[in-house]
Amino acid sequence: MPKTSDTSPPRRVTAAEVAERAGVSISTVSKALSGRGAVRYETRQRVLEAARDLNYQSNEVAVSLLAGKTNTVGVITSDRLGRLTSPVLLGATETLAEHEIALLLCDGRGDRIREQYFVDSFLRRRVDGILVTGSGIFGRDTIRVDLPIPVVYAMAWSKDSRDASVVPDDGAGARSAAEHLLATGRTKIAFVSGRRDDATTIRLANTREVLTSSGLRLAHEPLIGQWSEGWGRQAGLQLLKSGVDFDGVVCGNDQIARGVVESLRENGVAVPQAVGVIGFDNWDVMVEASRPPLSSVDLSLHEVGQAAARTLVEAIGGDGMQPGVRRVACHVVPRESTSTA
Amino acid sequence: MPKTSDTSPPRRVTAAEVAERAGVSISTVSKALSGRGAVRYETRQRVLEAARDLNYQSNEVAVSLLAGKTNTVGVITSDRLGRLTSPVLLGATETLAEHEIALLLCDGRGDRIREQYFVDSFLRRRVDGILVTGSGIFGRDTIRVDLPIPVVYAMAWSKDSRDASVVPDDGAGARSAAEHLLATGRTKIAFVSGRRDDATTIRLANTREVLTSSGLRLAHEPLIGQWSEGWGRQAGLQLLKSGVDFDGVVCGNDQIARGVVESLRENGVAVPQAVGVIGFDNWDVMVEASRPPLSSVDLSLHEVGQAAARTLVEAIGGDGMQPGVRRVACHVVPRESTSTA
């Protein structure tokens, strides 16, 4: 039974060894490699060569200890890396990578105790900042006051007004969605969403606002159920059976929208000819599989992650941090479910 | 414009400060807090109290430097944290958290150059091990030979036989799927999958094997297209138009299965009465939204992540590591699309 450990692992090379091989002192090695001190060209070449020969890799742990910073940020996610959190996280990794900052990932599972535990762990590991992210756009409790490092919330914004948060501007997104339906000639708009939470409330309010300012109102009471296709189908049927006249539906997410579209189609109502339907999230799998493909509001989650990371990096850099909730623009991605062709 | 930085961040407390407050030496503080040295009960109480009062948090960077290990592993994912990678990652975080090991996350985007860059970054940061994960169950190149730390691959297995990988046993999964169809009374089985890759090849071969050993064969040439619902619908139609008699379909993933189910249903073929359909992945969103709900092969991705992390932790602990590909059992989750009611 061969074990990988048969071959003893290569020893870790230190600056001292490089120094010896290059015939210089340790500090000269440091200067030569960092390019920060005055070193004769020829000497530097010798050092570089020695470092390469020995495959030297500086010990960032030592550097961190000395510098008092680790070029690392901690990320606490409260959901299980769902389809909403992943793009946020990915956007953050990209921006952080550009700054040579690594990312420690923890899943707090929305449990305060676990979160506190991870925050403490981050502090002991001397991360330079913390990013908190959650699956939905909802207000959450602050992670802790009086932290020696900056904290930024992404998606799930902090209810503490002293904290900085970055979220998609889904209010404006809902406005765009409603305006898009109006722009494609619909005037009798219905609204279907999932649980009555922050997102639903804001989207509903903004949808109503747009209608009101056009002298219109919702064609039917808002239908609130679950965030699922099943509910979308049910809601679609309910709309049909209600007998109210409607020609457009704003849906709380793409699954609901897809369900609505299906139930309409299966009951002989043409989408988009008779009714235009628009969803939220712009989730590729859903919008593409739907027949017809769904128009949807893209939440710019990637940008949210990037913006949150950028804010954090700036705060770490000592530029201070604007508290409050920052909103990143959403945009309508029109597809066939609302086209006027 | 108030800035968070107005209030200067609390200074970091060191063991020296705790020592001073407790009226003991630094080394006594270390012993008292770690519980590793001989300290008088009363002294320890004083130290503990001082530490609590000052809100002392040991600097793990210093500890790491001294110990020569960081209790950190690096994770390189090659896809963008998709629905397949996320559960693997989550499983890994859980197991690692149990061992007080933190996780540095990088997205290599499947780009060798970026991957190498991140590996080097991990090495400089002195991670204790590396976990490599990718979106699909396919063979990939090794990350690098001669690394001073253990590496484990999850999902995307390494083609280098000296590496250790953990993957779902989707071959056995396919066998279970086929057997499940046989067990529910189907004998004329068709096969629909996405791109002809490792996963498709293995699943097809194993499906055939099951049929063969029951004296059966595929009812129709394997249909290979894309990993989408659209393709599933198309394939379903193709099967119907071909005129061949079939009463069961093994599908490469849940999206395809859902497409197949839909096209059958829309063309008057009852699922599961006339035809049983089973998918792969057991993706909640898909299996639940399908009408009827889909039976599917669960890939145990969470367990794959856990197993990979456990393997890595053991290797870090110096227990050596069994090279080769380890397969984690998959299991059929029966739902209505194959029921015999």
Added chain:
DNA sequence: TTGAAAGCGCTAACAT
């Protein structure tokens, strides 16, 4: 039982 001292690997003043 406690403390002094050495040192993990590195950088940055300060000498030379």
Added chain:
DNA sequence: ATGTTAGCGCTTTCAA
């Protein structure tokens, strides 16, 4: 231009 020295914050011998 190069080397010497003094730490970063901690753990761990080793003396007392």
